[in-house]
Amino acid sequence: MIRIENLTYKKGSRTILEKVNLDIADGEFVSLIGPNGAGKSTLMKIILGLLSGYEGSVTIDGVDHRRWVKTHNFGYVPQKETFDPLFPATVADTVRLGLMKGRLFPPRDSRRRIAAALEYVELGGFENRFVGELSGGEFQRVLLARAVAADSICFFLDEPESNVDKKGVSRLYTILARLKEEGKTIVNISHDLQTAFAASDTIVCLNKTLHSHTRPELLSADVVTKTFGNAIRLLEKDHV
Amino acid sequence: MFESSLLLTAFVGVLLASASTSLLSVPVTLNKVSFMSEAFAHITFSGIALALLFDWNITIVSLGAVVFFSLVISFLTKNNRTEQVNITMIFLAVSMAVSVILLSFNRDYTVDLAGYLFGNFLFMTPADLIALSVLLAVNALYLLVFYRWLFYWSYNPVIARVYGIPVSFVYYTFMVLIAVNVVITVKSVGVILITAQLILPGLTAFRLVRRLPAATAVAATVSLTAAVSAFALTYRFDLPSGPVLVCVLFLFFLLSLPVRPLAARIFRRP
Numbered sequence: 001m002i003r004i005e006n007l008t009y010k011k012g013s014r015t016i017l018e019k020v021n022l023d024i025a026d027g028e029f030v031s032l033i034g035p036n037g038a039g040k041s042t043l044m045k046i047i048l049g050l051l052s053g054y055e056g057s058v059t060i061d062g063v064d065h066r067r068w069v070k071t072h073n074f075g076y077v078p079q080k081e082t083f084d085p086l087f088p089a090t091v092a093d094t095v096r097l098g099l100m101k102g103r104l105f106p107p108r109d110s111r112r113r114i115a116a117a118l119e120y121v122e123l124g125g126f127e128n129r130f131v132g133e134l135s136g137g138e139f140q141r142v143l144l145a146r147a148v149a150a151d152s153i154c155f156f157l158d159e160p161e162s163n164v165d166k167k168g169v170s171r172l173y174t175i176l177a178r179l180k181e182e183g184k185t186i187v188n189i190s191h192d193l194q195t196a197f198a199a200s201d202t203i204v205c206l207n208k209t210l211h212s213h214t215r216p217e218l219l220s221a222d223v224v225t226k227t228f229g230n231a232i233r234l235l236e237k238d239h240v
Numbered sequence: 241m242f243e244s245s246l247l248l249t250a251f252v253g254v255l256l257a258s259a260s261t262s263l264l265s266v267p268v269t270l271n272k273v274s275f276m277s278e279a280f281a282h283i284t285f286s287g288i289a290l291a292l293l294f295d296w297n298i299t300i301v302s303l304g305a306v307v308f309f310s311l312v313i314s315f316l317t318k319n320n321r322t323e324q325v326n327i328t329m330i331f332l333a334v335s336m337a338v339s340v341i342l343l344s345f346n347r348d349y350t351v352d353l354a355g356y357l358f359g360n361f362l363f364m365t366p367a368d369l370i371a372l373s374v375l376l377a378v379n380a381l382y383l384l385v386f387y388r389w390l391f392y393w394s395y396n397p398v399i400a401r402v403y404g405i406p407v408s409f410v411y412y413t414f415m416v417l418i419a420v421n422v423v424i425t426v427k428s429v430g431v432i433l434i435t436a437q438l439i440l441p442g443l444t445a446f447r448l449v450r451r452l453p454a455a456t457a458v459a460a461t462v463s464l465t466a467a468v469s470a471f472a473l474t475y476r477f478d479l480p481s482g483p484v485l486v487c488v489l490f491l492f493f494l495l496s497l498p499v500r501p502l503a504a505r506i507f508r509r510p
Contacts (some may be wrong), residue, residue: 048402069402076402087270089395097392101404104385130450145313176351 031196075147085132092127098150117149137168138190253364256372257428269442281431289342310419343476358431359482429482440489447496
């Protein structure tokens with residue numbers, strides 16, 4: 001279980017997160033929604049130990065999250081994984097990173113595990129393709145394969161729909177649904193409300209403070225509007 | 241050609257120096273840190289000037305100075321690419337200024353300063369050959385052991401950190417390794433031209449191949465071929481060795497430019 005207690009994070013004089021309390025259960029598929037600048041990515045980066053200088057506490061399975069991330073396998077699909085498109089990394093190189101934790105050399109069965117992870121995300125045979133030549137959707141699935149290869153128990157995804165077409169988004173969420181069925185915990189930041197509502201067990205509405213953490217069907221339009229301010233116009237439920 | 245042991249020492253020395261720098265050429269090119277090597281080269285010159293002023297051992301003083309300042313620069317610039325360029329350039333300019341001031345205190349040097357600035361194969365001594373051999377072994381061992389870490393740090397340091405790669409260790413050790421290479425190989429092409437020797441083999445290799453092991457092999461081949469060619473040209477036409485080596489490396493780079501477009505044209509599917 002991921003437990004966040006009284007988390008406050010400031011950048012200079014600006015408060016990004018304020019007294020956030022949140023529990024994410026094992027095997028839960030939770031989507032974080034909120035407007036740009038709401039602190040969703042910041043929250044995820046804090047959980048992953050990429051940001052320090054916050055107040056409050058973050059524990060995973062009862063252990064301080066910074067210690068947990070060093071000793072456990074988890075997957076991270078960032079909003080925008082920046083790299084030089086001409087960088088000579090193949091798909092296999094990218095997925096292999098998931099197997100490198102605490103190692104100088106990849107494990108002996110890395111080739112088999114990479115192939116299996118790519119099969120899992122429906123990219124079998126892509127091993128020798130250069131990542132700079134992939135489409136947005138294919139690249140996101142490669143990043144997911146990296147997390148799958150690591151045998152992650154927790155998946156953190158920061159707007160995985162970015163730069164992916166509708167068909168690609170659908171394939172991505174099908175894979176995420178399969179991971180959820182296998183008992184994996186999925187923490188997903190999304191701007192695609194329709195897809196996130198359909199796929200998630202719970203929705204977290206965040207805009208500096210936590211507005212709601214509930215099942216999608218119980219989430220009221222008032223809370224969503226309050227979270228997004230005037231930046232969103234809710235349509236009839238059937239059309240959302 | 242090798243009627244004297246001086247020439248043989250010079251020849252072996254330039255081969256060892258070229259082999260050493262060529263091994264780092266690919267990661268330096270990938271990480272776009274050639275400006276760091278430029279700064280390290282200028283700091284090396286400050287060390288040389290300081291050693292000359294007090295009649296100290298040039299290699300030890302410049303090695304101490306460059307390792308210390310490479311760690312300082314690396315620490316100050318670790319998390320900010322813009323700062324990295326600016327701070328490095330400041331160190332580059334200031335170290336050159338300090339060198340000139342130090343050199344102005346004593347104008348009666350018996351050492352050929354131009355040799356340190358632009359390189360001179362004939363400066364190589366048997367002690368240099370030992371140092372260069374150790375350097376080549378260290379470079380090879382470093383790449384062999386830390387190849388994957390270096391690769392993922394170059395690819396994306398943030399993601400590498402998330403997946404457990406000790407990026408700080410890779411960053412500092414790689415910077416120190418570049419700095420040490422600059423000092424030990426300085427007699428090959430000098431502090432002004434050392435960056436060219438560090439990046440041209442890698443750049444040429446990436447024009448010909450894309451995969452890293454192949455690129456490293458091509459970079460080493462290009463570097464060694466250029467060294468042999470430069471040595472022959474220097475000997476035959478009595479030319480300055482360091483600049484000749486850089487020009488030969490640049491010529492190889494120019495020759496590599498049309499290879500990929502030509503290959504794409506030839507092997508294009510109908």
